Amino acid sequence: xxxxxxxxxxxxYGGIQAVKGVDLRVESGELVxxxxxNGAGKTTTLKSLCGLLAPSQGEIIYQGENINAKPSYELVRxxxxxxxxxxxxxxxxxxxxxxxxxxxxxQDKTGxxxxxxxxxxxxxxxxxxxxxxxxxxxxxxxxxLAIGRALMSRPRLLLLDEPSMGLAPMLVKKIFETIKRIVxxxxxxxxxxxxxxxxxxxxxxxxxxxxxxxxxxxxxxALLKNPxxxxxxxxx
Amino acid sequence: xxILTQQLINGLVLGSVYALVALGYTMVxxxxxxxxxxxxxxxMVGAMICLAVIGGLVESGVxxxxxxxxxxxxxxxxxxxxxxxxxxxxxxxxxxxRAPRLAALITAIGVSIVLQNVxxxxxxxxxxxxxxxxxxxxxxLGGAVVTNFQIFIFLLSCALMAGLFLLxxxxxxxxxxxxxxxxQDVAGLMGINVNTIISITFVIAAALAAVAGVMVSAYYGLxxxxxxxxLGLKAFxxxxxxxxxxxxxxxxxxxxxxxIESLGAGYIGPLTGGFLGSNYQDVFAFFVLIxxxxxxxxxxxxxxxxxxx
Numbered sequence: 001x002x003x004x005x006x007x008x009x010x011x012x013y014g015g016i017q018a019v020k021g022v023d024l025r026v027e028s029g030e031l032v033x034x035x036x037x038n039g040a041g042k043t044t045t046l047k048s049l050c051g052l053l054a055p056s057q058g059e060i061i062y063q064g065e066n067i068n069a070k071p072s073y074e075l076v077r078x079x080x081x082x083x084x085x086x087x088x089x090x091x092x093x094x095x096x097x098x099x100x101x102x103x104x105x106x107q108d109k110t111g112x113x114x115x116x117x118x119x120x121x122x123x124x125x126x127x128x129x130x131x132x133x134x135x136x137x138x139x140x141x142x143x144x145l146a147i148g149r150a151l152m153s154r155p156r157l158l159l160l161d162e163p164s165m166g167l168a169p170m171l172v173k174k175i176f177e178t179i180k181r182i183v184x185x186x187x188x189x190x191x192x193x194x195x196x197x198x199x200x201x202x203x204x205x206x207x208x209x210x211x212x213x214x215x216x217x218x219x220x221x222a223l224l225k226n227p228x229x230x231x232x233x234x235x236x
Numbered sequence: 237x238x239i240l241t242q243q244l245i246n247g248l249v250l251g252s253v254y255a256l257v258a259l260g261y262t263m264v265x266x267x268x269x270x271x272x273x274x275x276x277x278x279x280m281v282g283a284m285i286c287l288a289v290i291g292g293l294v295e296s297g298v299x300x301x302x303x304x305x306x307x308x309x310x311x312x313x314x315x316x317x318x319x320x321x322x323x324x325x326x327x328x329x330x331x332x333x334r335a336p337r338l339a340a341l342i343t344a345i346g347v348s349i350v351l352q353n354v355x356x357x358x359x360x361x362x363x364x365x366x367x368x369x370x371x372x373x374x375x376x377l378g379g380a381v382v383t384n385f386q387i388f389i390f391l392l393s394c395a396l397m398a399g400l401f402l403l404x405x406x407x408x409x410x411x412x413x414x415x416x417x418x419x420q421d422v423a424g425l426m427g428i429n430v431n432t433i434i435s436i437t438f439v440i441a442a443a444l445a446a447v448a449g450v451m452v453s454a455y456y457g458l459x460x461x462x463x464x465x466x467l468g469l470k471a472f473x474x475x476x477x478x479x480x481x482x483x484x485x486x487x488x489x490x491x492x493x494x495x496i497e498s499l500g501a502g503y504i505g506p507l508t509g510g511f512l513g514s515n516y517q518d519v520f521a522f523f524v525l526i527x528x529x530x531x532x533x534x535x536x537x538x539x540x541x542x543x544x545x
Contacts, residue, residue: 052421076427088422090415101411105427153427 001064003028003188004049004157009058011041011048018044020212021058026157026190031183033191033199033220035233036209042192043085045209046159049190050082051075062157077105079156083163085192087146091135095126098134098145102152112152119148122178140171147178151187158182160191164198176202196233200224208233238379243502244495245377249386249455251494252393256448257471258478258486259400260441266417266481267437269337273344274324275445276468277351278317280461282446283453284359286313287366294367302369306454313446321442322435330431348464355461366457389451396444397487403440404483413437417481466518470497473525479538488536496520 002025011019019041026032034042047053049060051072060068067075072082090098099119103112120127123144129137134145143163150158160179164172172195180202183189193199200206200220208216208229216229223229257279264272286309293305300308328347332340373384404410415423416433424430452467453459474493478485501517528535 050425052424071429072421072424073427073429076425082425084422084425088419088425090418090422092418093411093414097411097414101415101426101428104408104412149426 002026002061003030003063004190005059005061006045006049007059007061009045009048009055009060011044011053011055013044013047013053018212019048019055022209022212022214024207024214024217026188028188029183029186030205031179031189031191031203033193033203033206034209035193035196035199035206037233038194040209041212042209043161046082046161046190046192049159050080052082076153076155079154080159081150081153081155081157082159083146083150083161085161085165087139087142089134089137089142089145089149091133093134094131095134095137095145096130098149099126099130099152102149105153115152115154119151122181123148140167140175143167143171143175144178147175147182151182155187158187158189160189162192162194164193164195172198196229197224197235239502240499241378242380243498245380245382245386247495247498248491249390249494250498251474251491252390252397253448253451253455253490254467254471254474254494255487255490256393256396256444256451257467258474258490259397259483260445261472261475262478262480262483262486263413263437263441265475266483267413267434268329268333268340270329270340271344271472271480272329272441273341273468273472274328274347274351275441276464276466276471277348277355278320278324278442278464279445279449279452279467280355280459280464281320281351282313282317282449283459283463284355284364284449284461285316285446286310286450287364287453287459288359289313290367290369294369302371305369310447310450313450314443317442317446317449318439321438321445324442325435325438330434348468352461352464359461361461364459366453366459368457370454385455389455392447392451396447400440400444401483401487409433409436470518470521473521473528476535477524477528479535482535482537485535485537492536493521493524496524 004026006022006024009019009022010017022045034045036042044053048055051070054069059066062078062080090101093101099116103115106112125141126145126148129141134142137145163175163179167175176198179189179191191199191203200223203220205218206220206223207214216223257275260275261272264270289309289312290305293300293308324347328343329340332343374381404413412423412428412433415426416428416430420430452463470493471490474489475486477493478487478489497517497520500520501514504512504516505514
């Protein structure tokens with residue numbers, strides 16, 4: 001059985017059938033990406049996985065259990081964490097408060113302290129700015145904060161929605177290096193990206209989504225060489 | 237007697253009560269962006285419950301001293317209002333969470349009317365007097381008089397405000413409340429049960445309102461089924477003055493409004509040559525509200541940090 005398996009999921013969002021039947025699986029420890037154009041339904045898919053949207057049909061099986069339409073506050077406790085599109089940091093909380101609130105579900109004080117230190121090691125800029133209001137951070141710093149905060153819940157499955165969006169190339173590189181490191185530490189990761197080339201380069205497998213449906217799935221290396229993928233998403 | 241000192245003292249005492257009620261408006265606005273117009277009525281219910289318990293205890297002739305009786309009445313008021321706050325949110329506002337803002341606002345006014353009328357049916361239309369269980373002690377202070385009641389009200393309000401401030405700023409729960417106020421969806425992603433946080437917010441707000449209602453009725457020696465209306469409106473003004481949604485703002489706005497009102501009432505007679513008297517006290521609150529809405533709608537502390545995309 002797969003770690004995460006989506007079967008024929010359909011989601012309506014704002015009166016529109018945004019996801020029209022998605023089948024997707026992620027194995028434990030994998031980095032899988034979901035690529036596709038703007039409006040293809042990628043974000044809707046992720047939102048359904050973490051309880052922000054309820055699918056109208058289909059099943060989401062996570063660790064052998066149907067989690068369809070469970071509230072997000074419960075899914076975090078089962079190890080699913082989302083870094084939302086646009087980062088969703090709490091702008092009027094300090095950087096440190098944002099990080100602490102990432103560990104909201106945990107009670108182990110020493111573990112939380114250690115993980116905070118780890119987050120600061122991963123992103124020294126956040127340590128420098130820990131007492132600042134998070135809303136005053138730059139876009140790149142906010143993305144680091146959003147990822148650091150999501151890791152504080154010790155997720156087993158991390159969902160990342162467009163981590164490269166609006167960031168300078170140097171920062172994108174840094175974020176993607178961090179993503180690789182997170183997977184190496186044993187977190188299973190599902191990445192949604194418009195920057196298909198970057199996503200495929202670090203993923204093991206990938207799905208291509210178009211108009212609410214999965215149209216292609218293969219190993220990332222095969223998709224990188226696929227002429228239609230190259231043409232549509234890699235500028236080739 | 238020094239009018240300025242006297243009115244400053246009166247204003248701070250009254251203002252500390254406004255601040256307690258204003259906190260409820262601002263906290264609920266913070267998490268739901270709803271002006272809970274029933275909030276003043278919760279304070280009224282607090283006063284009524286307290287008086288009912290006091291009356292019962294006095295009649296039953298139990299051998300308790302005055303302070304114990306009043307404290308029992310206060311405790312009962314707080315408990316009943318906490319339940320009331322929880323129930324109001326649950327049955328009146330939660331079903332409208334996704335409805336247009338106006339629907340919830342009208343419902344709030346509806347809840348307020350219901351509470352007033354239920355109170356009128358239970359306790360009648362007449363003023364109910366607060367029994368003289370506690371001896372009034374007067375102290376001289378810089379040419380003015382301050383009573384033990386005033387000192388107690390001011391100190392208890394300040395203690396409650398300080399407690400609330402620490403709760404919101406320093407604790408796990410407070411962080412969750414602030415996160416919920418900023419982005420409910422993201423708060424859920426952190427594992428915060430947003431519904432629970434909203435319920436807790438209503439319960440805390442109602443507890444503060446209950447204390448305020450009891451203090452007002454003890455201070456003026458009277459309670460009335462309609463008392464929540466004016467108290468609520470003034471506290472709302474205080475919350476807007478400080479910047480709605482801002483906790484420190486509600487405290488500042490409450491104290492400031494109390495002082496403005498008292499000074500206004502104290503000086504309006506001499507300034508108008510006796511044409512207008514201190515019975516125009518209530519006008520000042522609304523004058524302040526209008527001025528704030530024109531000049532600085534975000535309130536004194538209502539400035540928000542720029543959030544970059």
